Amino acid sequence: MRKVDVKEIENAIRDMSIKTNIYVGEDVLNAFNKFQKEETSPVGKEIIANLIKNAEIAAEEQVPICQDTGMAVVFVEVGQEVQLIGGNITSAINEGVRRGYKEGYLRKSVVEDPLIRKNTGDNTPAVIYYDILPGDKVKITLAPKGFGSENMSRLKMLKPSDGLAGVLDFVVETVSIAGPNPCPPIVVGVGIGGTSDKATYLAKKALTRDIGSHNKAEHLRNIEITLLEKINALGIGPQGLGGNTTALAVNVEAFATHIAGLPVAVNINCHVARHEVTII
Amino acid sequence: MKIKHISTPLSHEKVKDLKAGDSVLISGTMYTGRDAAHQKLIDAIDKGEVLPFDMKDAIIYYVGPAPAKPGRIIGSAGPTTSYRMDDLTVPLLELGLTGMIGKGARSKTVIDSMKKNGAVYFAAIGGAGALIANTIKECEIIAYEELGPEAVRKLTVVDFPAVVVIDSQGNNLYETERKKYQKID
Numbered sequence: 001m002r003k004v005d006v007k008e009i010e011n012a013i014r015d016m017s018i019k020t021n022i023y024v025g026e027d028v029l030n031a032f033n034k035f036q037k038e039e040t041s042p043v044g045k046e047i048i049a050n051l052i053k054n055a056e057i058a059a060e061e062q063v064p065i066c067q068d069t070g071m072a073v074v075f076v077e078v079g080q081e082v083q084l085i086g087g088n089i090t091s092a093i094n095e096g097v098r099r100g101y102k103e104g105y106l107r108k109s110v111v112e113d114p115l116i117r118k119n120t121g122d123n124t125p126a127v128i129y130y131d132i133l134p135g136d137k138v139k140i141t142l143a144p145k146g147f148g149s150e151n152m153s154r155l156k157m158l159k160p161s162d163g164l165a166g167v168l169d170f171v172v173e174t175v176s177i178a179g180p181n182p183c184p185p186i187v188v189g190v191g192i193g194g195t196s197d198k199a200t201y202l203a204k205k206a207l208t209r210d211i212g213s214h215n216k217a218e219h220l221r222n223i224e225i226t227l228l229e230k231i232n233a234l235g236i237g238p239q240g241l242g243g244n245t246t247a248l249a250v251n252v253e254a255f256a257t258h259i260a261g262l263p264v265a266v267n268i269n270c271h272v273a274r275h276e277v278t279i280i
Numbered sequence: 281m282k283i284k285h286i287s288t289p290l291s292h293e294k295v296k297d298l299k300a301g302d303s304v305l306i307s308g309t310m311y312t313g314r315d316a317a318h319q320k321l322i323d324a325i326d327k328g329e330v331l332p333f334d335m336k337d338a339i340i341y342y343v344g345p346a347p348a349k350p351g352r353i354i355g356s357a358g359p360t361t362s363y364r365m366d367d368l369t370v371p372l373l374e375l376g377l378t379g380m381i382g383k384g385a386r387s388k389t390v391i392d393s394m395k396k397n398g399a400v401y402f403a404a405i406g407g408a409g410a411l412i413a414n415t416i417k418e419c420e421i422i423a424y425e426e427l428g429p430e431a432v433r434k435l436t437v438v439d440f441p442a443v444v445v446i447d448s449q450g451n452n453l454y455e456t457e458r459k460k461y462q463k464i465d
Contacts, residue, residue, distance in 0.1 A: 041461060043443075050405055058356070058410040067346040067356040067409040067429075105355055107346040107429050117316070119428045148361040148383070148406065172464075180454050181361045181384035183406035235462030239383065239405060241443065242457025271407055 001083040002136040004280055006092035009076075009140060012278040013096025013126075016142040017072065018104035020276040021064045024055035027210040028273050031248040035185060044243030048185070051238075051271060065272050069106035070144030072097045072126035075208060079135035090128060098122040109147070129201065141208050143275040149182035149268045155200055158262040164223070167192060167264050172230050174266040175247065180240020183270035187211060188231065188250040190223075191265040193257035203267035206251035208275045215252055224250045248273070285439075289337035290378040292398045298444045300451035304402065305439040310339040310381070311422075312433040314360050318368035320424055325371050332423030332432050336376035342383075344429035345419075346409065354419045354435075356409030359383040362401070366390050373397045381442055385454055395450045402442035403453075415440045 024032075029052070036048040058065040074093055078084070086092075101108060101123040110124065111117040154174045158166045171190055178186075191202025214221040227250040237243025248271065257263060286294055288308030298304070311333050313321065324331055342362055346355030362382030369380070370393045378399045383406040386394075394401065404412060418436035425431050445453045 041457075043457070047405060050408055050411060054405075054408040054411040057414065061410065063349065063352075063410050063413065064346050064356040065410060066407045067344060067358050068360070069346060105347045105349045107344065107355070109344070109429065119430075121428065151361070179385055179458075180403075181363065183383065230464060233463035235458040235460065237457070237461055239403060240385075240454050240458070241403070241445075242453075242461045244461055 002081055003083050003085050004138050005086040006084055006089050007086050008280050009089060009138065010092040010096040010099070012140055012280065013074065013093050013142060014100040014103070016276040016278060017097060017100025017106065017144065020142060020144060020274040021069045021104065021106050022062055023059055024065055025210070025273065025275070027212055028248070028271065029055060031211045035245040035248060039238070039243050039245045041237055041241070041243035043241050044238040044245055047238035047241065048245065064106055066146065066270070067107055068109060068146035068148065069101065070146045070274065071110055072123065073143045073145050073204065074126050074128045075131070075141040075205065076128065077131045077133050077139040079137045080132050081136040082138055093126055093128055094124045097124050097126045138280045139277065140280070141275060141277050143208050146270055146272070149186060149270040152178035152182045152268045153200070153203070153266060155196060155263065155265045157196060158264055160260070160262050162262055166262070168223070168227060168230065170264050171227055171266050172234070175231050175236070175268070176234055178268060179236055182268045184236055184240055185238055185245045185248045185271050187269040187271070187273045188227065188247050189267040189269065190227070190250065190252045191267070192252065192254040192263070194255040194263060196263050198255055199263035199265035200267065202253040202255060203265040206253040207267060207269045207273065209251045211249040211273065213251070217254070220252045220254055224252050227252070288339060290339055291337050292378065295378050295398050295400050295448050298400050298447055300444050300447045300453045300456070302444040304442050304444060306339070306442060307438050307440070308436070310341045310435050310437060310440070312343050312345070312435060313340045314342050314344050314430055315364055316427045316430040317424055317432050318365050322368050322371055333434065335372055337378050338376070339379035339381060340372070340377060341381040341435065345413070345433070348419070354413055354416050357413045357416060358409030359404040359406055362386060369393070373399050386446060391446060391450050391452070394446065394448060398448050400444055400448055401446040403445045404442045412440065
């Protein structure tokens with residue numbers, strides 16, 4: 001058994017919280033540059049130019065790209081040959097979030113109870129998903145999620161006979177309804193299959209993939225390409241002020257499902273599309 | 281693109297001059313308020329209490345800023361999505377609020393009240409919080425401090441960039457511009 005101290009995980013979460021909120025990812029910057037050239041709306045072009053400028057200011061002044069520094073969503077893949085020592089991993093992750101959000105001057109956006117709504121003051125707790133895999137490594141992915149985009153999420157339990165056309169229609173309809181609200185240009189995460197909860201999990205997880213990456217399965221890769229074309233034909237454009245850059249990418253993940261079902265979930269990310277990985 | 285410079289207070293005369301599609305640079309005073317602060321303002325109106333600031337000719341900016349680093353005035357401060365304030369907006373417009381800054385669509389009820397009361401809705405660039413923060417020169421919490429990022433702040437801004445999305449005649453840039461670039465329904 002390889003021993004991993006949870007303090008290392010705490011430190012990784014702390015560091016990633018600050019890094020991913022201050023520096024726009026390489027994949028996002030590349031997409032900004034590409035789409036700025038291709039955008040035909042003058043207003044849209046100007047908005048993307050301002051997003052690039054904003055990224056430069058954030059990095060230069062070491063301040064968050066966006067004031068909504070998100071609710072911390074963490075995916076942890078633990079190799080089954082790893083023995084975690086030094087305390088409880090969930091507590092360590094939350095301590096990492098607490099330190100990162102305090103020391104990085106990030107906004108504390110979490111309320112303790114969804115109905116009583118008192119701010120916890122330290123952005124904890126994080127939403128954490130654990131997975132046990134073969135191997136002796138721990139892979140931690142942090143994806144702080146802003147709620148302007150999160151609020152535009154949708155789930156539909158399609159019939160098997162709705163097929164691919166039903167899936168495409170539902171995703172495009174979801175982006176169309178969201179319109180200017182989720183800070184377009186967006187990244188669209190799509191989860192197909194599993195159960196209702198598995199589909200929404202896959203949609204969220206899809207957003208941790210880099211912009212420009214594609215699903216390895218050919219039919220899913222084709223769906224990603226088709227959906228991006230359809231979404232960018234909606235006309236919503238940067239900030240909803242018109243244009244052909246509504247989405248920077250569509251990432252699709254799928255899982256086995258029941259003979260009676262075809263669940264589809266859509267989780268939208270704003271253009272910041274924060275995601276950061278550390279492997280210990 | 282021609283840019284209009286506007287200063288606060290935002291009188292009805294100034295509102296009438298603003299048309300959907302205008303790029304503006306705003307200078308003067310604005311107040312922050314988002315979900316929880318709006319609820320408190322409406323509760324105060326219902327109870328007949330005095331509000332923390334005068335709504336007449338005022339601008340509310342829908343924002344919950346990030347904390348200021350040492351030596352700075354404010355943290356990143358871009359707009360939040362506006363529709364969440366829709367059900368809590370009409371009473372403020374009735375009291376004379378003339379400007380709102382946020383991002384995203386507004387309800388028909390809000391737009392009707394904007395037309396009736398003479399108000400304008402601006403969009404700032406969502407996600408450009410670092411860039412926008414540099415136009416904020418002063419920041420003071422004036423109410424509901426316990427709400428943290430949602431507390432009401434009085435901001436002094438110079439050349440705060442925004443676009444008129446819905447004007448006081450109800451012209452709506454989100455609808456007109458999207459149609460120009462739309463290739464599918």
